[in-house]
Amino acid sequence: MTGRPLTIGTRGSPLALAQARMTASALEQAHGWAPGSVTIIPVKTSGDRIQDRPLAEVGGKALWTKELDLALLTGETDCSVHSMKDVESERPKTLAIAAMLQRADARDRLIGAGSIQALPERAVVGTSSPRRKAQLLRLRPDLDIVSIRGNLDTRLGKLQAGDVSATLLAAAGLDRLGRAETGTAIALNEMIPAPAQGAIGIECRADDAVTAAWLRAIDHEETHAAVLTERAFVRALNGTCHSPIGAHAVIEGGRIRFTCEILSEDGGERVVDCAVFAVGDLDTPAEMARAMLAGAPDSIRHLFDAA
């Protein structure tokens, strides 16, 4: 390592720590640094402190990033590792997302039943994601959706205890915590994932060219382009990670294929669109967002007014 050791700021949850370790190893490998030479610094975030109610209710942005941003801006850390899904679409100008690791499985997995159709009539399903709730209710209006929070083990514990008969979790998170066998994947066209689901991003200070260059060596370009597309859609909606938005981009034949939807809270209404356009074109997803909102019923439109 040249000069100084690199430090990574991360949330302290088991998933966040696993993602920070993946990032540290990727950096050590890419640059021929000794294993363990990148230091991981856990930082407690507002989102971690609030365990008793749905975050959608608490409101406010930057629940997962504020304290990590502070550690970065004060020089305590050199970069922050994030689940891109939890990173608000507007970031401080003083920071830059310099790299994204290759996206893992972007799908949700259903745990507790073999498929959404196989859930018993009026089954209780635990999720505090407004997107998952709306998507589930659209397919199965009879379901009783209840809020559950906490880390993966807490949620699986509530399922085990019979508090809920099923839950949905991101495949990427389950896989990274060694639970590749848990649950059944829901097809991408049955439930469009959250924007940036399955992608890990690494952010550094905008004026730190040394760290930025180190990070660029582990950037996965296709993931980066796809996630920027999804984030451009969210930004144009004025959405947050608590809005009922599905958005998923893939690169096919050198072009972006982008599928997106916005839903009313009870899933009773939705607007969906799909388009193919050039990689790097962030105007088209923004334009799609504005057109979808303009044509959406009030039950959807009001969700994006307040922001």
Ligand SMILES: NCc1[nH]cc(CCC(=O)O)c1CC(=O)O
């Ligand atoms: N909002 C919590 C969160 N943020 C990122 C992931 C999973 C990992 C990922 O999507 O990369 C999860 C858990 C979940 O939704 O099941």
